[in-house]
Amino acid sequence: MSILNIRNLTVKFATATGSFTAVDGIDVHVSKGEVLAIVGESGSGKSVSMLAVMGLLPDTATVTADEMTYDGRDISKMSKAERRKLIGREITMIFQEPVASLNPSFTVGFQIEEVLRINLGLSGRDAHRRAVELFTAVGIPDPEAKLNAYPHQMSGGQCQRVMIAIAIASEPRLLIADEPTTALDVTIQKQILDLLMKLQEDYGMALILITHDMGVVAETADRVVVQYKGRKMEEADVLSLFQSPQSPYTRALLAALPEHATGDRLPTVSDFFQEEAAR
Structure with missing residues (x-):
């Protein structure tokens, strides 16, 4: 059963x-416990x-869709208050730049603990204890001490683990990982990907993995959506996509992998579209 259904999304x-x-008429759906990869080049x-x-686009964006539902609920018709109860709790997101996503003025x-306080109503010792548990779960060493660190005092990998801990704090049903x-x-x-897959299995979450790395897709995804210039080019289970x-465009992406190179230059997308037009 699909937990998220998006039909004819345009931005x-x-x-x-x-x-x-x-974004031009995109369809996306993901089922409970499924790993869906959305792949394509930048832009x-x-x-x-x-x-x-997530409702995180600026005011300059106009979003339309024939359907945008989560667990049968129409996201597009929710009030801001209703959406706030959903986003960050049942649906969470890990952003591309972990250091930029954390507030440099506050300790991690x-x-x-702010997330635990707002989303779960925990405070004081309970929030602190749960934060230590989450840092331990995502593999942050000496979690008690690291809670007192500021983002600039941690490595990029540790900051990403903090972002993952924040994302899973409310035990979401759908996690979106944007180029994690x-x-x-x-x-x-490799460590971060292994961690995400373990957490996805442990929590039974649906996971949408946004990436441009076909190697990551091959290792993690159940199903793949390929996008190009705002449109969906192809959708298939991961084995069918590679075979x-x-x-x-998908053939161009796969042919551009270094291990598939056979000549002096990697093929371009235009090479494959020209080949398709000639058929």
């Missing part, structure tokens, strides 16, 4: 000369489509 941004369409509308669901302990390993080195990337991609 336009007002500009000085008119408007710009960032393909991956993050914008999920920020629209204050920030996670982009700013991290390869070793830390028999249907869209020329």
